[in-house]
Amino acid sequence: MSYKHQVAEKIAATLASMGVDTLTKEAVYGMLETPPNPAMGDVAFPCFQLAKALRKAPPMIAAELAGQLSGAPLRESQAVGPYVNLFLDQENVAEQVIGTILTQGSTYGNSHVGQGRKVPIDLSSPNIAKPFSMGHLRSTVIGNAIANIMEKQGYEPVRINHLGDWGTQFGKLIVAYRLWGDETKVKAEPIKELLSLYVRFHEEVENDSTLEDQGREWFKKLEDGDEEAQHLWKWFRDESLKEFMKIYDLMNVAFDSTHGEAFYNDKMDRVVTLLEEKGLLTESDGAMVVNLDEYNMPPCLIKKSDGATLYATRDLAAALFRHESYDFAKALYVVGNEQRLHFQQLYKVLEKMGYAWSANMHHIPFGMMLKDGKKMSTRKGKVVLLEEVLAQAISDVQKVIEEKNPTLSNKEEVARQVGVGAVIFHDLKNFRLNDVNFSWEEMLTFEGETGPYVQYAHARACSLLRRGGYQPATTVNLASGALDSKEAWAVITLLNAFPEVIERAADNFDPSQIGKYVIDLAQTFNKFYANVRILAEEEDVKASRLQLVAAVVAVLKEGLRLLGLAAPEEM
Numbered sequence: 001m002s003y004k005h006q007v008a009e010k011i012a013a014t015l016a017s018m019g020v021d022t023l024t025k026e027a028v029y030g031m032l033e034t035p036p037n038p039a040m041g042d043v044a045f046p047c048f049q050l051a052k053a054l055r056k057a058p059p060m061i062a063a064e065l066a067g068q069l070s071g072a073p074l075r076e077s078q079a080v081g082p083y084v085n086l087f088l089d090q091e092n093v094a095e096q097v098i099g100t101i102l103t104q105g106s107t108y109g110n111s112h113v114g115q116g117r118k119v120p121i122d123l124s125s126p127n128i129a130k131p132f133s134m135g136h137l138r139s140t141v142i143g144n145a146i147a148n149i150m151e152k153q154g155y156e157p158v159r160i161n162h163l164g165d166w167g168t169q170f171g172k173l174i175v176a177y178r179l180w181g182d183e184t185k186v187k188a189e190p191i192k193e194l195l196s197l198y199v200r201f202h203e204e205v206e207n208d209s210t211l212e213d214q215g216r217e218w219f220k221k222l223e224d225g226d227e228e229a230q231h232l233w234k235w236f237r238d239e240s241l242k243e244f245m246k247i248y249d250l251m252n253v254a255f256d257s258t259h260g261e262a263f264y265n266d267k268m269d270r271v272v273t274l275l276e277e278k279g280l281l282t283e284s285d286g287a288m289v290v291n292l293d294e295y296n297m298p299p300c301l302i303k304k305s306d307g308a309t310l311y312a313t314r315d316l317a318a319a320l321f322r323h324e325s326y327d328f329a330k331a332l333y334v335v336g337n338e339q340r341l342h343f344q345q346l347y348k349v350l351e352k353m354g355y356a357w358s359a360n361m362h363h364i365p366f367g368m369m370l371k372d373g374k375k376m377s378t379r380k381g382k383v384v385l386l387e388e389v390l391a392q393a394i395s396d397v398q399k400v401i402e403e404k405n406p407t408l409s410n411k412e413e414v415a416r417q418v419g420v421g422a423v424i425f426h427d428l429k430n431f432r433l434n435d436v437n438f439s440w441e442e443m444l445t446f447e448g449e450t451g452p453y454v455q456y457a458h459a460r461a462c463s464l465l466r467r468g469g470y471q472p473a474t475t476v477n478l479a480s481g482a483l484d485s486k487e488a489w490a491v492i493t494l495l496n497a498f499p500e501v502i503e504r505a506a507d508n509f510d511p512s513q514i515g516k517y518v519i520d521l522a523q524t525f526n527k528f529y530a531n532v533r534i535l536a537e538e539e540d541v542k543a544s545r546l547q548l549v550a551a552v553v554a555v556l557k558e559g560l561r562l563l564g565l566a567a568p569e570e571m
């Protein structure tokens with residue numbers, strides 16, 4: 001139990017003895033404040049809300065309460081106006097916090113709120129035959145971090161890569177390949193070549209409008225199982241997946257399912273039948289739609305006039321499938337903000353179908369990755385390829401290592417961990433809905449608020465432990481005064497806050513809470529390291545300080561892991 005919880009429990013018990021039985025310890029916990037400056041105490045409790053129940057002025061209540069609050073983890077209580085300002089017995093708190101972390105290790109901050117219930121998370125989901133864009137990078141890193149965070153909260157995440165492997169664009173691609181394609185070229189550089197075929201298709205359409213119709217026809221053939229169409233489609237898919245796998249391997253992301261859109265091809269008739277039975281399908285210009293006028297939304301397109309199904313149809317089938325397969329606590333979709341309407345429509349259609357569980361589905365939108373302030377477009381071939389970004393980041397790190405630490409063992413792996421870490425962290429340190437401007441410089445600086453900065457703080461702390469001959473232990477007996485500095489206390493309060501930060505990140509599906517937290521912890525630790533002697537101290541003082549360092553190592557490592565970053569011990 002964290003010290004704040006202990007304080008809340010004490011206050012709640014004291015209040016009960018004063019005759020207030022309406023405030024639970026959880027409610028008290030929620031009322032606790034952090035005083036604006038440490039001279040006013042470590043925690044403050046405002047008494048305004050009690051005036052009615054106790055029929056007394058808040059300052060009187062504060063005085064009475066302060067007089068009765070004592071004992072660990074408190075050192076002193078003072079009434080100041082309507083507030084009770086509480087000073088902690090910092091040594092006692094330090095012992096508790098460090099002891100908990102050293103005992104629990106990587107499980108520190110785990111919670112059981114998820115009760116093992118499943119949470120399918122739709123993430124990454126790139127489109128076959130197109131490059132893995134920076135938008136898909138965002139979905140991958142945000143989704144993977146959220147999956148880790150949900151797992152830490154006691155849920156069982158199911159990472160689903162809902163590949164964009166179905167739809168009219170495959171008809172177009174087949175047409176383009178049959179007209180201008182070259183097998184050897186596709187084999188050599190599948191995505192590049194398929195993309196250029198796709199781009200060419202859109203160029204040639206300007207002069208030859210029959211191409212669009214041919215594309216539609218070929219997609220229809222594909223849906224109907226035509227052999228040539230199927231064969232080409234499968235080949236495009238396999239080749240693309242091979243390339244995507246390289247990226248996932250580099251980033252160390254794995255999926256529990258790669259059921260893409262095509263997987264639902266034979267599950268869509270059922271959706272259409274259900275919609276019909278429930279009387280929800282209406283005709284509009286030959287197409288079948290679900291009307292959403294009552295929600296002020298455009299209709300949801302289910303079937304085109306030529307009978308072809310759509311993105312939304314496949315998402316409906318996927319939603320039913322996920323509900324049936326996972327009986328989920330929540331179902332998450334980590335998809336760009338530009339698809340907001342699509343998901344609103346999807347949920348409304350499911351609601352109209354009578355599925356109350358649709359209320360547990362959440363679209364987790366994120367902002368765009370812009371280049372020079374503009375949107376990147378695949379059609380015009382204006383994209384930054386993620387592979388290039390990762391390769392560049394890794395080679396930049398390699399150079400730094402060669403310069404600063406050429407004898408480092410495991411150089412290649414560390415360069416990968418740090419280079420990829422830079423790219424991931426660049427994304428996760430800001431709230432996901434903010435647009436991100438793509439900039440090589442920003443993505444590849446290793447100073448300031450970056451992943452490599454945090455990784456470096458962790459590696460420095462590990463090196464301290466090695467040099468100090470730290471022996472792992474779970475019982476903490478601090479030498480008196482060893483952690484009696486504002487620098488040490490700042491580290492301890494941050495360490496104590498980790499479980500709350502995870503909870504907030506989970507409740508808001510917001511990994512940037514953890515991104516900001518690890519930066520804060522790294523900076524605060526660096527200040528401690530710069531101002532407090534560690535190795536050149538008496539044995540017992542040194543041992544106490546090293547225990548704090550070991551706790552920092554554990555929390556930084558776990559924080560980085562949640563974000564999807566490795567924490568090398570040397571770099």
Ligand code: ARG
Nearest residue numbers: 122125126127162164315335
């Ligand atoms: N492939 C889509 C795209 O790149 C994203 C799919 C998101 N997931 C979903 N279930 N709709 O835009």
